[in-house]
Amino acid sequence: MRFKVGCRLTYDAKVDSGFVFNIQAAHCENQTVLEEKLVVEPDVPLETYVMPESGNRYIRFQAPKGAVSVTYDAVVEHTPERRDPKSVSAIDLKTLPFPVLPHLYPSRFCESDRLQRAALSDFGDLPPSHERVTAICNWIYERIEYLRGSSDAHTSALVTLVDRAGVCRDFAHLGIALCRSLGIPARYVSAYAWKLDPPDFHAVFEAYLGGRWYLFDGTRQAALDGLVRIGIGRDASEVAFADFVGQVEPTDMTVFCEAVEEPADDQPTTDAISLSES
Amino acid sequence: MRFKVGCRLTYDAKVDSGFVFNIQAAHCENQTVLEEKLVVEPDVPLETYVMPESGNRYIRFQAPKGAVSVTYDAVVEHTPERRDPKSVSAIDLKTLPFPVLPHLYPSRFCESDRLQRAALSDFGDLPPSHERVTAICNWIYERIEYLRGSSDAHTSALVTLVDRAGVCRDFAHLGIALCRSLGIPARYVSAYAWKLDPPDFHAVFEAYLGGRWYLFDGTRQAALDGLVRIGIGRDASEVAFADFVGQVEPTDMTVFCEAVEEPADDQPTTDAISLSES
Amino acid sequence: MRFKVGCRLTYDAKVDSGFVFNIQAAHCENQTVLEEKLVVEPDVPLETYVMPESGNRYIRFQAPKGAVSVTYDAVVEHTPERRDPKSVSAIDLKTLPFPVLPHLYPSRFCESDRLQRAALSDFGDLPPSHERVTAICNWIYERIEYLRGSSDAHTSALVTLVDRAGVCRDFAHLGIALCRSLGIPARYVSAYAWKLDPPDFHAVFEAYLGGRWYLFDGTRQAALDGLVRIGIGRDASEVAFADFVGQVEPTDMTVFCEAVEEPADDQPTTDAISLSES
Amino acid sequence: MRFKVGCRLTYDAKVDSGFVFNIQAAHCENQTVLEEKLVVEPDVPLETYVMPESGNRYIRFQAPKGAVSVTYDAVVEHTPERRDPKSVSAIDLKTLPFPVLPHLYPSRFCESDRLQRAALSDFGDLPPSHERVTAICNWIYERIEYLRGSSDAHTSALVTLVDRAGVCRDFAHLGIALCRSLGIPARYVSAYAWKLDPPDFHAVFEAYLGGRWYLFDGTRQAALDGLVRIGIGRDASEVAFADFVGQVEPTDMTVFCEAVEEPADDQPTTDAISLSES
Secondary structure (H helix, E strand, C coil), X not given: CEEEEEEEEEEEECCCEEEEECCCCCCECCEEEEEEEEEEECCCXXXXXXXXXXXXXXEEEEECCEEEEEEEEEEEEECCEEECHHHCCCCXXXXXXXXXXXXXXXXXXXXXXXXXXXXXXXXXXXCCCHHHHHHHXXXXXXXXXXXXXXCCCCCCHHHXXXXXXXXXXXXXXXXXXXXXXXXXXXXXXXXXXXXXCCCCEEEEEEEEECCEEEEECCCCCCCHHHEEEEEEECCHHHCCCEEEECCEEEEEEEEEEEECCCCCCCCCCCCEEECCCC | CEEEEEEEXXXXXXXXXXXXXXXXXXXXXXXXXXXXXXXXXXXXCCEEEECCCCCCEEEEEEECCEEEEEEEEEEEEECCEEECHHHCCCCCHHHCCHHHHHHHCCECCECHHHCHHHHHHHHCCCXXXXXXXXXXXXHHHHHCEECCCCCCCCCCHHHHHHHCEECHHHHHHHHHHHHHHCCCCEEEEEEXXXXXXXXXXXXXXXXXXXXXXXXXXXXXXXXXXXXXXXXXXXXXXXXXXXXXXXXXXXXXXXXXXXXXXXXXXXXXXXXXXXXXXX | CEEEEEEEEEEEECCCEXXXXXXXXXXXXXXXXEEEEEEEECCCCCEEEECCCCCCEEEEEEXXXXXXXXXXXXXXXXXXXXXXXXXXXXXXXHHCCHHHHHHHCCECCECHHHCHHHHHHHHCCCCCCHHHHHHHHHHHHHHXXXXXXXXXXXXXXXXXXXXXXXXXXXXXXXXXXXXXXXXXXXXXXEEEECCCCCCCEEEEEEEEXXXXXXXXCXXXXXXXXXXXXXXXXXXXXXXXXXXXXXXXXXXXXXXXXXXXXXXXXCCCCCCEEECCCC | CEEEEEEEEEEEECCCEEEEECCCCCCECCEEEEEEEXXXXXXXXXXXXXCCCCCCEEEEXXXXXXXXXXXXXXXEEECCEEECHHHCCCCCHHXXXXXXXXXXXXXXXXXXXXXXXXXXXXXXXXXXXXXXXXXXXXXXXXXXXXXXXXXXXXXXXXXXXXXXXXXXXXXHHHHHHHHHHCCCCEEEEEEEECCCCCCCEEEEEEEEECCEEEEECCCCCCCHHHEXXXXXXXXXXXXXXXXXXXXXXXXXXXXXXXXXXXXXXXXXXXXXXXXXXX
């Protein structure tokens, strides 16, 4: 499918400040940016960077005191692999590709080292397959309340597990932590999300199964086959869409993700969905 | 039933030190100390105290550098109330006796203020009755691993819930925290425990239901109708069997609790068991 | 000195609800309630209770759906003991009165068991005297930012120590935790506070030194000799000014504490201030 | 200087198991492996991997049930840059090289997002220079007790800050967390450490200052100019020297790091020491 995605972010810089953004659709397998336009006001020099290990795309600039806006528009061809979930089976940890190994490690917001007994007790009976990660997502969906304002920038998976409330970021962190606890590599994904209501940046996660990264979303708020990838990372700490040095106040934000052509069959997918192998 | 209970605790005081013990069988409803003997060596003056709000009995003394031993022997008549669990029903929080109110508050090792969503999600469908607390104990028994060395003196219910391992103290804390989260007053009980193997001081909890305090034990390691009460408190922080000022090293400990006459029917009780109303 | 104190609290009960308040000036040594008036609307039957171990005064009632208000007015004679801080010296833990012992235990919001190394490292060189507790308060005043909204009902002393921000409740908890870590009994005090700006309920703490409870306030926001005691407890979990069963929304709150006659010398006291021995 | 480094690690595999090691001296700027020999018993096929973003070297193999040993010996030429600490000054966050940015993010064991107020309050007056990081290390050295057994594999910088005890891993984590809180990129380094007594793998940290990574060690247990790098990462979670899939019990471990030729002047260095730019 083809999506029009983008955002408009505005800020008030109280002093000369530095800005870093990671809002462009990623260049990755099964996702092609057909057109894109990025406008920063005021007109300042932009640095760009693609992180080799993730493919995340960054822009950075310095802007003087005053209003700052970033507007991004893109058309993205998005053709994820689809598999029968039953066919996406176990991985053998002993032969995991080396670059995938770090996604087994605990990270700031996904303390998988603390959750091994809990994960084994609750999900250990299922095989290390797509079905097991789906069971994790179902548990999260049923037991964690989606509640704006219930968490903050310091909230981690352990806290979410205890407090049983959070937003998409927290749902993703808990899913990642439980997967890693069970020996399933998992990573955080920020995305433009088709059908997300209200429109916003979205956070989901990917688990490494049968040689590919498969998408999962414990919130069930967006279409699994309509997630246009922006960034990947160990957790939210590595995939901020905006970061500042200086003193910056956000003033407004709009985000959108629309299908260029609505599909005939508009049912939620039941396929296992994967963008990339690495 | 009648029990012979007691302990022998020995220490090496590296310097002149102060000792406080709470090891004597409590004076409370349905529990009568028929005989008891307490011997402290060396022969130093003893202070005694019964805490009015709990009935806990303390002895305190100072001992010079050197070996210290405390030996306690008692015969206790123990006649708890027995009820059909199905008949032990809801309490109305609005009319709870005032002295019971503090047992709804969170305490150091029972952070019930953090567990309300979790407790409601997992046990909220059951009525606020004996059955609900039994369901909590069953969950704890099935999901928390009894594992010596997995917890320490700082471990609280939140940690046990996440780590899924602990000892009797931790099982009691988690039961208390979940009860309080659901509006059921609960408190910590230290006890001599019949059939506990190996013999040791035991920790269980009581929940306030239908106008009485009922005993519960998520470990299932001792006989619920063979728990000779030593102390009660908000949690373990208030019911240490021994405390020191100075520099003291434990050297040995034996604890025992035996039925004076073995009952004909030696089946685990299925009754709701309660020692006291207050 | 003589103070006029009181409050007016209004609520919207969404359903029939139960209310418990602890807002009346305590009956305690060196504090005499000369007159007082408590009005609850609607006109429902009131239960009252004085907790024996604390002297805290509670009222409780049930009110139907609708507006509820509680208005309290009192005139209180307040004559704390004043000592030269230098004369308030060490306590001998071995001979502490038994009823004071529980104030050495950790509690929900004062995890003194975790802070022993930190407290010893930072304050261990000072003698266990009034001066040491003053040093703790000075450290808190200088290193913890008083910041509304930086903490919530779950925030404990450990969190405040790490986050370095909080409100009066948090400042009191940290002071209590550090004292207990050093073997100094300490407890939480809720109070009407003279000169507090803006007027509100205030929270401070008392440390047990030289046979009395002395008042301390790391916020430096109120007059230490103008704290009209409402309640005492292990920490805030035991001294809520209002508690509900049902569904209740606060709609308004005013609190006041005025000197009936302004003193000639209006300097902040440098005395060690103590209301009570027990 | 030239060092002979190495280790011998032995295990008992209870079942067929997978092993990953990161024990080889890194290939990096100012560090050259002149000779090295790695022997694994039994004789199984080895996979090797160099992680592009870190230069860490991994070996992986599967071994059947039974004894397993890994022996590594190397001679390493180690010529770190030396600077006058006073000359190593501030970095401008706005122009930080992109690949360095992730080392500002919080990680599992370095919760820098939580420590900003604490770090600013305690070290904010110093310029963002070598001197500031040295002040952090001095504080850690003076206030954290080096105590074997006081921490475990789950211990993070927040816990160490509160508990005030730990081992080299914990000292490094706290240093990293405080640096990142202050906007100084920092990373974890595992190393063979000259003069470490008893010999063991060591953990220190690097801070990015003035365009290079400088070494710091809050433990003061090893020579700062005798740290032969093995691995770098966000924290210990990324730099385990050994990892297993299966069931593996360590049976023995020896580690060594010796100067091939003892230097004439054997004084601890006061230079700012840096191996690499990236």
